[in-house]
Amino acid sequence: MREKILRLAVIAASTLALVGGASAVIAEPAAPDTDERHAAGPLVIGHRGASGYRPEHTLASYELAARMGADYIEPDLVITKDGVLIARHEPEIGGTTDVAAHPEFAARRTTKNLDGTPTTGWFAEDFTLAELRTLRATERIPQFRQENTIFNGRDRVPTLQEVIDLAKRLSRELHREIGIYPETKHPTYFRKQGLPLEPRLVETLDRNGLNHRRAKVFVQSFEVSNLKALDRQLRVPLVQLTSATGAPFDFVDTGDPRTYADLVTAAGLREVAGYADGLGPDKNQVIPRDAAGNLTAPTALVRDAHAAGLRVHPYTFRAENNFLPTNLRSSAVLADYGNLFAELEAFFAAGVDGVFTDNPDIGVAAR
Ligand code: G3P
Ligand code: CA
Numbered sequence: 001m002r003e004k005i006l007r008l009a010v011i012a013a014s015t016l017a018l019v020g021g022a023s024a025v026i027a028e029p030a031a032p033d034t035d036e037r038h039a040a041g042p043l044v045i046g047h048r049g050a051s052g053y054r055p056e057h058t059l060a061s062y063e064l065a066a067r068m069g070a071d072y073i074e075p076d077l078v079i080t081k082d083g084v085l086i087a088r089h090e091p092e093i094g095g096t097t098d099v100a101a102h103p104e105f106a107a108r109r110t111t112k113n114l115d116g117t118p119t120t121g122w123f124a125e126d127f128t129l130a131e132l133r134t135l136r137a138t139e140r141i142p143q144f145r146q147e148n149t150i151f152n153g154r155d156r157v158p159t160l161q162e163v164i165d166l167a168k169r170l171s172r173e174l175h176r177e178i179g180i181y182p183e184t185k186h187p188t189y190f191r192k193q194g195l196p197l198e199p200r201l202v203e204t205l206d207r208n209g210l211n212h213r214r215a216k217v218f219v220q221s222f223e224v225s226n227l228k229a230l231d232r233q234l235r236v237p238l239v240q241l242t243s244a245t246g247a248p249f250d251f252v253d254t255g256d257p258r259t260y261a262d263l264v265t266a267a268g269l270r271e272v273a274g275y276a277d278g279l280g281p282d283k284n285q286v287i288p289r290d291a292a293g294n295l296t297a298p299t300a301l302v303r304d305a306h307a308a309g310l311r312v313h314p315y316t317f318r319a320e321n322n323f324l325p326t327n328l329r330s331s332a333v334l335a336d337y338g339n340l341f342a343e344l345e346a347f348f349a350a351g352v353d354g355v356f357t358d359n360p361d362i363g364v365a366a367r
Contacts, residue, residue, distance in 0.1 A: 032213045032237040034277050034311050037179075043354030044363035045181050046070035047316050048089065052358035055137045055148055056096060057087040058155035059166055066170045069364035072179035072218065074356065075163045078186070079195045084129045085160040085204065089140075090114070090185060094121035097135040098153060105131070115189060115249040125195055132157050144320045144335045160201070164208050179216030183241070187226040188250050198226055202233045211235055218313075220280055223250040224263075228275045237277035239313065244282040264301055269308040278311040278353070286314045286350055293326035295343065298350040306351070315356035317344055317363065341366050 037043070049061025050068055062073040075087035091114065093099055099108075099122045108127070111120040124132070137155045139148040158166075160182065167178040184197045191197075201219070205211040213235045220239040221227045227238050240263065247259040262268050264285055272279065279301075287298050305312045318324075322334035329338040340359060344366035347355060357363040 032235060032277055034237050036214065037216070037237070038311065038353050042348055042352060042367055043071045043313065044069065044360050044367060045313060045354055045356045046073045046360045047356040047358050048076065049073055050358070050360050052145070052319055053148065054151055055139045055155065057089065057158070058137045059158050059162060060151065060155050062163060062166055063170065065360045066167070066174065066178045068361040070178070070360035072181040072216070073163065073167060074181040074183065075158075075160060076183045076185050077160060077197055077201065078124045079190055079197055079200065080127055080129045080132060081125055082128045083195060083200060085197065085200050086124060086129070086132065087158050087160065087163055088124055088185075091123045091125060091189065092119055092121040093124050093127075093135070093157070096137060096140050097157065098138055099135050102135065115186060116252065125190065125193055129159070144322055146335070160204055164204070164210070177216045179218070180210075181218045181220065183220040184223075184226055186249070187221060187223045188253050198230055202230070205234065205236070218278065223248045225250045231275040238275065239278040239280045240272045240276045241280040242282065242285065244284045266300075266304045266307070269305050269310060273308040273310050276310065278313055279305050280313050280315060280356070283314040283317065283347065286312070286352060287346060289325055295325040295327060295346060302351045311353040312351070313354035313356060314347060314352055317347075317355050317357035317359070319359045319362060
């Protein structure tokens with residue numbers, strides 16, 4: 001990415017020089033600046049906001065994350081029937097809203113093939129924004145986050161524009177810039193329904209003055225082809241997400257046999273660096289667990305990614321025992337908090353450049 005944009009800048013500058021009859025070449029760098037973004041140390045990314053403390057992907061969750069010290073807030077993006085980008089983790093909205101309690105939408109319940117998995121529920125792309133505005137957000141995992149359920153029903157599903165507006169407002173109030181870290185969710189799925197996410201994302205970043213190399217923005221995706229296309233349109237850093245298993249769905253869809261495991265080899269990472277600036281791996285790809293679930297030793301991933309010129313932001317760090325390595329749990333009660341500090345410290349020691357966490361306060365403290 002860096003090389004390509006730099007080359008374009010030189011071509012543009014040379015063309016200008018020819019037209020103007022001058023001989024100087026403008027030397028302004030055009031690649032996204034990831035060094036600047038990491039100058040103060042590893043980043044704390046508020047995963048779905050501060051979703052350990054509020055229902056995910058609500059303005060309340062993002063605001064709390066920023067107030068807890070998160071450098072970035074992370075909206076996952078899906079799209080409405082009328083083409084508005086909204087913050088939800090997946091197209092199916094029954095798991096994080098009260099849509100099931102709305103009899104007027106009962107007939108919208110359906111089963112769709114979501115990246116090869118039959119999925120039943122209500123889907124964002126079958127609702128207009130006005131219809132979605134009548135719903136309220138609810139806690140996804142009440143069995144682990146009972147306290148979050150007291151906020152059920154209090155917040156609407158936000159648009160990307162509202163997330164940007166919130167980040168701008170809080171940046172002014174807190175006297176530090178709150179970044180945004182949007183993820184394109186299921187790009188192939190939405191493109192096939194005639195609702196591609198990318199044009200709306202580019203347009204929104206453009207309109208908000210956020211498509212330049214210093215904008216405090218990262219854009220992430222689990223697919224590859226949409227990141228490659230975005231590399232031609234965005235000047236902010238791009239992040240290739242990887243899972244510990246499986247393959248990018250665009251690869252599956254086009255018969256490309258490569259998997260996420262191929263992407264995280266030293267050669268695969270060099271290829272990723274051709275269109276992206278960072279890697280967002282499953283944390284188990286950075287420090288795996290043994291058969292008993294205990295944290296082991298770091299793999300070569302951080303070293304290889306850095307050698308390829310990629311920053312590394314693993315996901316997802318959560319305080320509840322259920323999500324922690326066995327040796328860092330506080331008890332057998334899965335909803336209780338364990339030692340997230342120790343887990344984060346192990347990953348910072350392994351050299352990661354940022355962390356996605358549901359508990360940004362603990363992320364900031366551990367950093
Ligand atoms: O985007 C980083 C992390 O959020 C990826 O996992 O499924 O929580 O979006 P997911
Ligand atoms: Ca995400």
